[in-house]
Amino acid sequence: MTHSRLRLPPLNALKSFHAAVRHDSIRAAADELLVTPQAVSQQIKLLEDTLQVTLFNRKGRSIEKTEAAIILARFVDAGFEELAEGVRRVTNQKYHNRITINVSPYFATRYLLPRINHFREGMPDTDLRMTTMVDTPDFARDDIDVAVQWGYGDWKTYDTTLLLQDHKIITCTPDIAAQIQAPSDLLNHTLLHPVLHNSLWSDLLAFLDVGDQPPASEVAFHDAATMRRATLSGMGIGLVSELDAINDVRAGDLVAPLGLDALKDLPPRCVPGFYLVLPKGHRRVNIVAKLCEWITSENWAEVPN
Known part of the structure; x- marks a missing residue:
């Protein structure tokens, strides 16, 4: 049985459309x-004549994307990204066995590095490279194949898989804890939080049924390790990852003033986590697919000794 293939529009027409959509301007394209x-x-x-759809509404010298353009743009962008990746892989020998992964610094040190040799043993010829940017990378510009990022899974244009939830515990030094008798007392102190997601504290305060009053002050940190150090120094009340918080409480360095289980029933949508994130087309590369398979098969909740 033969299958008819849809005749694709000319590449130059797609390139012009791709540029116009990204710039929202014919001249810039x-x-x-x-x-x-x-x-x-x-x-x-x-392209419009070929597809029999209107892609832009013209308003003088400006253009406005139609719904059809918005839908088509997602697929065209993904298609050009896959083409670029394929060309890069077959024309540059140094990329054949190289794979670059960007990992959230906390996940890298706490979870990935202690067991990365498991992957290397299975693929000894792979040239594995790692970066630790906190922000989601520009995969093309930064030459990243795969990323493990902290967040809430809202990377709409990418292939995303939850690896591990990052449950937080409200912690502070014993001196500050002595001043906290109820959740509302948290607002009298400086609240420490990650700069990547500023609604984390507001979500938690809403869950604890604290009113809409703003806290005394807030300080945001770019990474979890710095926020933890600030909490240990007595700068304010921190949201420390469960494993570290339990260790610090047991050591007597920090206290969980509302209890270790205060946030146990937090709605899943409010719980951040570490996600495998990559452009969909990258999985077509064999070594990238094997790395993704290994990452998603690991039980990250089991922390190596």
Whole structure:
């Protein structure tokens, strides 16, 4: 049985559309492609005629994306990304066995590094490289194949898999804890939180049925380790990851003033976690697929000794 294949529009028309969507401008797209604005307009008109849909509403010199353009743009962007990755892999020998992974610093030191040799033993010829940027990388610009990021799973354009929930415990020094008798007392102190997600404290305070009053002050930190050190120094009340918080409480360095289980029933949507994040097309590369398979098969809740 033969299957008819949909005839794709000309590549130049798709390139012009791709540039116009990203810039929201015909002129800016023309500048990027080193052609005239008229040439870009002609290519987009060709694409609209081929697809029999309107992609842009023209308003003088400006353009406005239609719903069809918004839908098509996601697939065109993914397609060009896959093409670029394929070309990169087959034309540059140094990339054949190289894989670069960006990992949240806390996940890297606490979970990944103690067991990365498990993966290396299975693929000894892989040139594995690691970066530890806190922010989600630009996969193309930063030359990243795979990432493990902290957050809430809202990377809409990427392939995303939850690896481990990052349950937090409200902690502080014994001196501060002595001043906290009820959840509302938290507002009298400086609240420490990660800069990546500033609604973390507000979610927790809402769960604890604390009113809408703002806290005395807030300080945001770029990474979990710095926030933990600030909590230990007595700067304020921190949201420390469960494993570290329990160790610090047992050592007597910190106290959980509302109890270790105060946030146990927090709704799942309010619980951050560590996620495997990558462009969908990257899984087509064999060594990337094998790394993803290993990462998702590991039981990250089991912390190595």
